[in-house]
Amino acid sequence: MNLQVIGCSHHQSSVATREQLAFTEQQIKPFLDNYYSKFPNSEVVLLSTCNRTEFYTAANKPNSVPGKSELIEFIAEQRGIAATDINSEIFIHQDRQAVEHLFSVASSLDSMVVGEAQILSQVKQAYKLAVETNQTAALIHRVFQSAIRVARRISNETEIHTNRVSVPSVAIGVLAKQIFERLDNKKILILGAGEMAEETLRYAIQEGGKDFTIINRSIENAKQLAMKFDGRVGDWDELEKELATADLVISATGATKAVVNSDLFDRVEEIRKQKPIFILDLAVPRDFEHSISDRLNVYLYTLDDLQKECERNRQSRQSHYPKAQKIINHEADLFFNEIQRRSSGSTIAQLKRQADNAKQLELDRLMNRLEGVSEKQKSEIEQSFNRLVNKILHPPLKSLQTESPQVSGGLLEALKKLFQLGD
Amino acid sequence: MNWLQNISITCFAASYAVVFALEISRIFFDVSFRKYVRVGFAAAGLFAHSVFLVLQGKLVLGSNGLWLGSWFGWCLATAWILAFAYIWISARQPKSVIGLFLIPLILGLIGLGVGFGTENQFNSIEAKSIWNMVHGFALLLGTAIVALGFVFGVVYVVQSRRLKHKSPQSKHFRLPSLEWLQKSSEYSLVISTFLLAIGLISGIAINWTNQTDGALSGGGTIAWSNPVIWSSGILFSWLLLVSIFSFCYQPSRQGRKVAYLVIASFLFLVLELAIVWWVGHATASSKSEVALHSKISSMSKEFHNEVGRLKI
Numbered sequence: 001m002n003l004q005v006i007g008c009s010h011h012q013s014s015v016a017t018r019e020q021l022a023f024t025e026q027q028i029k030p031f032l033d034n035y036y037s038k039f040p041n042s043e044v045v046l047l048s049t050c051n052r053t054e055f056y057t058a059a060n061k062p063n064s065v066p067g068k069s070e071l072i073e074f075i076a077e078q079r080g081i082a083a084t085d086i087n088s089e090i091f092i093h094q095d096r097q098a099v100e101h102l103f104s105v106a107s108s109l110d111s112m113v114v115g116e117a118q119i120l121s122q123v124k125q126a127y128k129l130a131v132e133t134n135q136t137a138a139l140i141h142r143v144f145q146s147a148i149r150v151a152r153r154i155s156n157e158t159e160i161h162t163n164r165v166s167v168p169s170v171a172i173g174v175l176a177k178q179i180f181e182r183l184d185n186k187k188i189l190i191l192g193a194g195e196m197a198e199e200t201l202r203y204a205i206q207e208g209g210k211d212f213t214i215i216n217r218s219i220e221n222a223k224q225l226a227m228k229f230d231g232r233v234g235d236w237d238e239l240e241k242e243l244a245t246a247d248l249v250i251s252a253t254g255a256t257k258a259v260v261n262s263d264l265f266d267r268v269e270e271i272r273k274q275k276p277i278f279i280l281d282l283a284v285p286r287d288f289e290h291s292i293s294d295r296l297n298v299y300l301y302t303l304d305d306l307q308k309e310c311e312r313n314r315q316s317r318q319s320h321y322p323k324a325q326k327i328i329n330h331e332a333d334l335f336f337n338e339i340q341r342r343s344s345g346s347t348i349a350q351l352k353r354q355a356d357n358a359k360q361l362e363l364d365r366l367m368n369r370l371e372g373v374s375e376k377q378k379s380e381i382e383q384s385f386n387r388l389v390n391k392i393l394h395p396p397l398k399s400l401q402t403e404s405p406q407v408s409g410g411l412l413e414a415l416k417k418l419f420q421l422g423d
Numbered sequence: 424m425n426w427l428q429n430i431s432i433t434c435f436a437a438s439y440a441v442v443f444a445l446e447i448s449r450i451f452f453d454v455s456f457r458k459y460v461r462v463g464f465a466a467a468g469l470f471a472h473s474v475f476l477v478l479q480g481k482l483v484l485g486s487n488g489l490w491l492g493s494w495f496g497w498c499l500a501t502a503w504i505l506a507f508a509y510i511w512i513s514a515r516q517p518k519s520v521i522g523l524f525l526i527p528l529i530l531g532l533i534g535l536g537v538g539f540g541t542e543n544q545f546n547s548i549e550a551k552s553i554w555n556m557v558h559g560f561a562l563l564l565g566t567a568i569v570a571l572g573f574v575f576g577v578v579y580v581v582q583s584r585r586l587k588h589k590s591p592q593s594k595h596f597r598l599p600s601l602e603w604l605q606k607s608s609e610y611s612l613v614i615s616t617f618l619l620a621i622g623l624i625s626g627i628a629i630n631w632t633n634q635t636d637g638a639l640s641g642g643g644t645i646a647w648s649n650p651v652i653w654s655s656g657i658l659f660s661w662l663l664l665v666s667i668f669s670f671c672y673q674p675s676r677q678g679r680k681v682a683y684l685v686i687a688s689f690l691f692l693v694l695e696l697a698i699v700w701w702v703g704h705a706t707a708s709s710k711s712e713v714a715l716h717s718k719i720s721s722m723s724k725e726f727h728n729e730v731g732r733l734k735i
Binding site: 174 | 587605678679
């Protein structure tokens with residue numbers, strides 16, 4: 001098996017290069033069709049995410065997989081860019097390295113945020129598109145199915161995915177759940193309509209949030225966000241009233257000073273009657289005056305508090321990295337042993353068949369020459385020939401089975417050449 | 424089925440102790456099958472506990488005494504309700520370590536029961552009346568629910584304090600959400616008030632009936648001076664006031680205040696039980712009063728007869 005991966009990722013490529021090589025889902029299918037037109041003897045999978053674009057190519061026969069420069073030329077041509085512009089930022093891994101790389105990518109060990117769950121579904125999607133284009137891609141099947149299994153194993157056996165590491169996911173997925181049993185019956189108030197507010201709102205909706213009001217100085221931005229998530233737009237002048245009824249507040253305005261000070265919150269508290277409130281102040285500078293966090297039944301978390309939690313979770317994920325790496329090494333060994341077993345299996349069968357044919361020819365010739373041989377004698381002679389063939393074949397076959405995949409790979413090739421066996 | 428007769432307190436107490444050890448181990452490390460072992464031990468303990476209460480506790484009416492008739496039975500029955508609640512909470516909140524707070528209470532009640540001994544506090548004949556049954560069960564359930572509310576309240580305070588101080592949540596020490604704890608505390612407050620009201624009213628009815636049936640002249644009266652009666656009255660009044668107050672005054676049913684109220688209710692209950700233990704049960708006490716009055720009355724008659732005889 002010949003497998004290689006070439007591509008770019010956040011590790012060694014600039015954003016500009018990644019943008020140039022990024023493929024949308026609609027662009028992948030034509031690219032794969034063009035690839036098979038040019039390189040019909042190999043198989044290909046194209047994985048394109050925000051942080052990486054990778055081309056996995058595989059073939060049974062040596063030299064059937066296009067080389068790095070050949071593939072870069074082809075990709076550049078497809079993308080309408082100069083190969084020299086991207087050449088220096090493209091990596092290549094072959095055979096075992098390529099398999100280990102794919103296992104790491106699928107398990108999100110190679111991701112920008114280690115342990116993020118999205119990458120596995122992206123790998124599955126890339127695999128699905130590749131199979132739709134070429135249904136007989138046996139090598140791709142084998143390696144990608146192994147990668148998906150490895151990713152699941154790492155997810156089950158390590159805690160690399162358990163702790164959330166982004167601010168919005170920690171805020172909603174971890175902290176809000178410790179305060180509220182459910183979000184579908186909670187009133188969510190969003191102050192600001194920027195990226196952070198949107199991202200946090202997205203998580204709140206994922207966790208079941210339904211009733212949310214967006215308040216922003218620029219009513220147009222608030223309307224856009226509200227339209228996107230089917231929410232309600234509130235009036236900035238009614239901030240006190242909205243705060244008085246809210247259960248969860250996500251605040252991420254661009255204000256230069258606190259928008260909710262102690263006096264304002266005093267008035268809000270009078271109406272709230274100490275009803276618990278969870279405030280996520282994700283703005284810098286802060287939107288809520290710090291002293292508000294001292295009030296009874298007020299749980300106020302700032303960006304700093306959340307980032308500390310994220311950092312702790314990141315470290316926790318990193319601590320599981322060696323265990324995950326060990327699983328990848330072990331699975332790569334198993335994968336290549338299996339490949340070797342399958343590959344040597346056909347060679348061994350061929351060798352045995354060839355030896356059997358030679359034996360049978362010689363046996364027939366001998367029997368024709370001999371006269372007056374009884375059936376018992378014929379049987380003795382046949383058994384003797386069989387033993388002879390087995391004794392000759394036993395040492396090389398045993399070596400093939402017991403040696404490491406790297407050594408046995410060489411032996412297999414030697415065997416094929418020495419005995420003139422086909423692929 | 425003779426083996427059921429051999430089930431002792433050690434059997435279920437040991438099961439609960441194992442559950443507690445498993446709860447503690449959750450703080451330190453993860454084992455995937457532990458939850459099954461934990462709930463399995465709790466269920467086994469509950470089964471043994473049930474068998475013990477039925478066979479050893481003489482639950483069946485018409486036997487020599489009723490299991491609720493002693494502190495021993497009272498404590499064991501309360502522990503049984505809490506153990507049942509533990510299994511229910513384990514199913515509802517499988518990731519939380521609320522058992523760390525609940526199991527010690529169960530073990531403590533079993534220990535307390537054993538410490539008090541099996542001597543009956545209540546008259547076995549009284550125990551067979553329907554009013555006594557209602558009185559006993561209502562107070563028992565009320566007691567257990569107040570104790571459960573206490574656990575919810577304590578856990579609420581711990582969780583709230585942790586969130587307020589922004590301490591990170593350990594993946595090994597998870598507690599239920601504040602909302603769940605608050606609701607559970609509220610329910611326990613309302614239900615226990617209702618049950619203790621039934622217990623108190625039925626207790627008064629028993630007292631009234633006993634006295635009207637007794638040798639006291641002047642019909643039935645309630646021994647309000649009896650510490651058990653007035654302390655029960657105060658406990659019930661407290662719970663009733665708390666419930667009305669919570670209903671009318673919104674801040675008192677918000678967050679940490681509910682937790683403080685249920686904790687205070689539990690402390691009231693402990694005080695009440697201490698008074699009951701100290702002076703003996705009200706009905707038992709009133710019986711002895713009746714007997715004393717009868718004795719005094721008969722002695723008085725004898726005295727009058729004697730005086731009359733001497734005059735003659």
